[in-house]
Amino acid sequence: MIHLGNEDLGPLLSELAARIDGEVHADSVTRMLYAVDASPYQELPLAAVRPRHGADCAAIARFAARHRIPLIPRAAGTSLAGQCVGNGLVVDVSRHMTEILEIDCERRRVRVQPGVILEDLNDALAPNGLMFGPDTSTANRCMIGGMIGNNACGSHSILYGTTRDHVLEVEAVLSDGSVTRFCPLDKNALQEKLTLDTLEGRIYRALFHTVDDHRALILDRYPGPDVLRRNTGYALDVLARGQPWAAGGPEFNLAPFLCGSEGTLAIITEAALNLVTKPASRMLVCAHFASLDRALRATLVAVRHEPAAVELIDRRILEPTRGHLEQRHNRFWIEGDPEAVLIIELCGADTKEVARRVSDLVNDLQGIGYAFPVVGPPRMSQVWDVRAAGLGLLMGVPGDVKAVTVIEDTAVAVAKLPEYVRRVQTLMEKYQPRCVYYGHASVGLLHLRPELNLKKPEGIEKFKALAAEVADLVAELGGSLSGEHGDGRLRGPFVARMLGKEIYEILCRIKSVFDPEGIFNPHKVTAAFPIDRDLRVKAPRAEIPVYFDWSADQGFLRAAEKCNGAGACRKRAGRGTMCPSYMATLEEKHSTRGRANVFRQVLSSPDPIAGLTRAELREVLDLCLACKGCKSECPAAVDMARMKAEYLQHYQDRHGVPLRARVLGGFGRLNRMATRFPDATTALINHTWVKRLLGIHERRRIPALARQTFSRWFSTHAPRASSGAERDVLLFNDLFTEFHEPGIGIAAVGFLERAGYRVGITRGIESGRVQISQGFLRQATRILNRSIAWLYPHAAEGTAILGLEPSEILTFRDEAPDLVASRLRAQARTVAGRTLLFEEFVAEESRAGKLGALAFNQNPCHILVHGHCHQKALAGMQPLLDTLAILPHAKVETIPSGCCGMAGAFGYEREHYEVSMRIGELVLFPAVRAAAPETLIVAPGTSCRYQIADGTGRRAYHPAELLWQRQI
Numbered sequence: 001m002i003h004l005g006n007e008d009l010g011p012l013l014s015e016l017a018a019r020i021d022g023e024v025h026a027d028s029v030t031r032m033l034y035a036v037d038a039s040p041y042q043e044l045p046l047a048a049v050r051p052r053h054g055a056d057c058a059a060i061a062r063f064a065a066r067h068r069i070p071l072i073p074r075a076a077g078t079s080l081a082g083q084c085v086g087n088g089l090v091v092d093v094s095r096h097m098t099e100i101l102e103i104d105c106e107r108r109r110v111r112v113q114p115g116v117i118l119e120d121l122n123d124a125l126a127p128n129g130l131m132f133g134p135d136t137s138t139a140n141r142c143m144i145g146g147m148i149g150n151n152a153c154g155s156h157s158i159l160y161g162t163t164r165d166h167v168l169e170v171e172a173v174l175s176d177g178s179v180t181r182f183c184p185l186d187k188n189a190l191q192e193k194l195t196l197d198t199l200e201g202r203i204y205r206a207l208f209h210t211v212d213d214h215r216a217l218i219l220d221r222y223p224g225p226d227v228l229r230r231n232t233g234y235a236l237d238v239l240a241r242g243q244p245w246a247a248g249g250p251e252f253n254l255a256p257f258l259c260g261s262e263g264t265l266a267i268i269t270e271a272a273l274n275l276v277t278k279p280a281s282r283m284l285v286c287a288h289f290a291s292l293d294r295a296l297r298a299t300l301v302a303v304r305h306e307p308a309a310v311e312l313i314d315r316r317i318l319e320p321t322r323g324h325l326e327q328r329h330n331r332f333w334i335e336g337d338p339e340a341v342l343i344i345e346l347c348g349a350d351t352k353e354v355a356r357r358v359s360d361l362v363n364d365l366q367g368i369g370y371a372f373p374v375v376g377p378p379r380m381s382q383v384w385d386v387r388a389a390g391l392g393l394l395m396g397v398p399g400d401v402k403a404v405t406v407i408e409d410t411a412v413a414v415a416k417l418p419e420y421v422r423r424v425q426t427l428m429e430k431y432q433p434r435c436v437y438y439g440h441a442s443v444g445l446l447h448l449r450p451e452l453n454l455k456k457p458e459g460i461e462k463f464k465a466l467a468a469e470v471a472d473l474v475a476e477l478g479g480s481l482s483g484e485h486g487d488g489r490l491r492g493p494f495v496a497r498m499l500g501k502e503i504y505e506i507l508c509r510i511k512s513v514f515d516p517e518g519i520f521n522p523h524k525v526t527a528a529f530p531i532d533r534d535l536r537v538k539a540p541r542a543e544i545p546v547y548f549d550w551s552a553d554q555g556f557l558r559a560a561e562k563c564n565g566a567g568a569c570r571k572r573a574g575r576g577t578m579c580p581s582y583m584a585t586l587e588e589k590h591s592t593r594g595r596a597n598v599f600r601q602v603l604s605s606p607d608p609i610a611g612l613t614r615a616e617l618r619e620v621l622d623l624c625l626a627c628k629g630c631k632s633e634c635p636a637a638v639d640m641a642r643m644k645a646e647y648l649q650h651y652q653d654r655h656g657v658p659l660r661a662r663v664l665g666g667f668g669r670l671n672r673m674a675t676r677f678p679d680a681t682t683a684l685i686n687h688t689w690v691k692r693l694l695g696i697h698e699r700r701r702i703p704a705l706a707r708q709t710f711s712r713w714f715s716t717h718a719p720r721a722s723s724g725a726e727r728d729v730l731l732f733n734d735l736f737t738e739f740h741e742p743g744i745g746i747a748a749v750g751f752l753e754r755a756g757y758r759v760g761i762t763r764g765i766e767s768g769r770v771q772i773s774q775g776f777l778r779q780a781t782r783i784l785n786r787s788i789a790w791l792y793p794h795a796a797e798g799t800a801i802l803g804l805e806p807s808e809i810l811t812f813r814d815e816a817p818d819l820v821a822s823r824l825r826a827q828a829r830t831v832a833g834r835t836l837l838f839e840e841f842v843a844e845e846s847r848a849g850k851l852g853a854l855a856f857n858q859n860p861c862h863i864l865v866h867g868h869c870h871q872k873a874l875a876g877m878q879p880l881l882d883t884l885a886i887l888p889h890a891k892v893e894t895i896p897s898g899c900c901g902m903a904g905a906f907g908y909e910r911e912h913y914e915v916s917m918r919i920g921e922l923v924l925f926p927a928v929r930a931a932a933p934e935t936l937i938v939a940p941g942t943s944c945r946y947q948i949a950d951g952t953g954r955r956a957y958h959p960a961e962l963l964w965q966r967q968i
Contacts, residue, residue, distance in 0.1 A: 062177030081488025114145025133160030151260035229483030392635020411483030492528025577629030648775020756852030868941030
């Protein structure tokens with residue numbers, strides 16, 4: 001299978017496609033997607049190849065060797081040093097080579113393909129009390145192949161070591177296409193390998209004789225064992241410390257040697273890994289410090305207590321957590337305004353013993369820090385989430401000055417860490433950037449990130465100067481320039497400086513033995529390009545005219561540039577909302593990262609206005625459900641839903657408006673006309689030819705129009721008799737409640753009046769939600785201008801404005817302040833501050849003890865809850881759960897689903913129906929089908945309720961309906 005677009009390569013790629021079971025993609029979108037990883041670099045590849053198995057990888061290598069085409073192995077594409085960026089064929093193992101092949105609990109081993117995600121592996125091992133030790137912050141998307149390529153480590157490496165320490169065997173494709181298995185060899189087996197008349201034999205002979213001839217030099221030039229993280233160059237020191245040179249050392253094994261080789265020597269197709277036992281008891285001490293120096297001094301104290309982890313986070317990372325939609329809930333443990341914190345984990349087999357060790361640690365830290373909150377399960381994960389979000393949070397800070405990747409992977413002996421940081425601070429004073437300090441303090445590795453503007457020549461000069469001076473400093477202190485992220489393009493130019501010219505020449509010879517034609521990931525580790533070549537950020541161009549106010553991001557392009565490529569959007573189902581289209585397709589182009597990368601590249605083109613309407617953007621945005629999961633779950637808070645709406649308006653300005661979009665954009669007006677003949681209209685719009693005309697899938701039932709609108713019912717409604725203590729609330733009458741489900745509005749009014757509130761409803765105004773979703777931003781602005789003018793007097797008086805449909809009411813909190821006319825923005829912010837979901841209001845009033853006398857049915861009930869995407873992103877699920885918790889004897893459980901798949905009109909559209917249902921089948925539909933018949937399904941979103949009905953045949957209730965129905 002082949003997808004062509006690069007005409008010159010067409011015949012060659014056709015040849016390759018005919019030889020493999022996987023796919024070859026050379027279209028412009030694919031090349032854009034694979035032009036970047038999480039590093040500062042960008043270079044268009046020739047194409048991307050997605051092998052299905054090891055035999056494909058061997059065929060790809062033979063093809064590349066024959067035609068001398070570079071191969072760039074890639075897993076999740078989260079490399080920080082540019083290992084996945086280059087002008088060749090990207091070999092992406094993440095799509096198909098994802099199987100856990102064998103779990104051997106007795107021997108504590110597992111055999112996997114390189115595309116297995118670390119968190120998926122640990123989930124599979126968890127029932128047996130086992131796990132893979134190295135735990136990177138990207139565990140929910142990083143893959144074993146990438147971990148081997150980089151010799152990845154993680155926060156607990158002081159306890160579990162590096163990936164190299166757990167790789168037992170690998171199956172690898174060599175540069176001639178031959179396949180071999182590298183494993184431990186005793187003396188006789190090694191001798192047999194040394195006599196082979198093959199590329200494998202030449203590799204064994206070269207490495208054996210290199211170590212035999214230069215062992216003393218290797219041990220002298222490489223960092224010593226007190227530097228626990230060392231990834232500079234190829235791991236000759238690992239071989240030199242083993243057999244046959246070191247009695248009692250590990251057997252000769254090239255599998256650990258390949259760890260950290262970054263795909264420059266071989267392509268890994270399978271790996272056998274060692275496993276560790278999960279600790280029975282774990283606790284965190286979150287130590288707070290008034291200065292960075294105190295935190296570093298405390299690190300030396302903490303490591304004496306045999307911790308599992310000691311992680312440093314400084315103020316520059318803690319600051320953006322305050323306003324981040326997700327991380328603001330995870331920073332509950334932060335006290336005051338620390339300059340730095342240490343997250344110190346202690347673990348063991350006995351809870352009491354761990355608690356005693358925690359107490360001893362806190363006592364030893366007294367006088368250095370000022371607060372030491374202790375966090376145990378189940379909230380430990382929230383603390384670690386703050387640490388894991390570090391890089392993304394930094395990239396989410398608006399502007400061209402970014403905390404750049406350049407000296408972020410240096411490692412020294414932990415005893416030298418305070419001195420090292422002080423000298424780095426002196427360098428920062430010399431060059432004037434602020435610097436971020438965070439990372440693995442327990443092992444002497446800090447992710448130092450100077451804040452530079454790489455769009456300006458002076459910023460690039462500082463980038464180069466700091467890289468060189470820090471390399472010299474690390475070498476002086478006997479450290480490693482790379483501790484876990486690898487050399488790649490970023491540190492490759494300094495390998496000779498770090499290890500010496502003689503060792504560097506040895507590394508080059510080893511590379512040439514493994515890869516005589518230089519096809520495996522060239523210019524990484526050895527023969528590297530200058531570090532300022534192929535930087536992804538470009539000098540700013542004029543901003544394009546826009547409809548949203550993008551000033552908070554300092555412009556539309558900079559909103560896209562917030563994505564650094566960390567790939568948090570590549571999560572699998574059940575781990576959040578972002579990104580539903582990726583979860584369903586596992587395609588990079590349907591991830592937030594993929595879309596942001598294409599946005600950035602077209603907006604950085606010579607004609608960004610024309611770029612905004614390019615076909616590539618239409619392709620990557622086609623399956624974006626505008627769920628807003630990225631707005632909260634992306635550490636950098638990339639808001640792809642808003643970016644898509646901006647794009648749609650520009651695209652339609654140039655190419656015209658399709659009929660279906662035009663009909664949907666007039667949703668409110670058409671419904672008002674149709675209410676005179678509701679039954680006839682419902683029958684008409686569900687007719688086959690109407691669906692065909694509008695591009696609606698034949699299996700979808702378009703929601704029926706109610707025979708009586710909500711506003712008509714309300715106009716004849718007699719409020720409950722006044723008790724004299726009522727408080728006013730205003731219920732926003734959204735289009736769905738008004739025309740399709742007035743019963744929900746009736747239930748909400750009934751409940752609120754019973755609880756002691758005087759209820760009013762809005763009349764003649766809309767939220768503009770439908771128009772925003774369809775890209776009619778000018779129309780949405782006009783609608784919102786009227787609505788804000790209508791709502792502002794109520795908001796200014798302090799009246800709570802409640803909404804039943806999350807997507808509609810939350811528009812006033814999210815888009816409205818940035819879409820209304822500038823003269824109304826202050827008023828829009830006031831309205832946003834008084835806007836609440838129905839369940840947010842009920843939960844707040846319940847906590848305050850303000851709900852009136854309510855009498856509920858006392859019968860036990862089981863409730864399964866599915867939250868609306870916008871609700872989860874902008875309000876969170878807790879208010880909904882708290883609201884349902886006021887029901888007596890209710891057992892409330894959350895379905896761990898992301899998006900339901902309907903997403904307004906998306907799931908009705910013929911071309912999106914299949915993906916819509918596939919998303920529903922990930923988690924939501926199976927959970928609903930498995931529920932007992934008497935279980936109540938709750939979903940606040942209109943789209944969600946219809947999707948549940950279509951996908952499972954079950955009815956889902958709005959929480960207002962349930963609260964009202966359970967009244968007695």
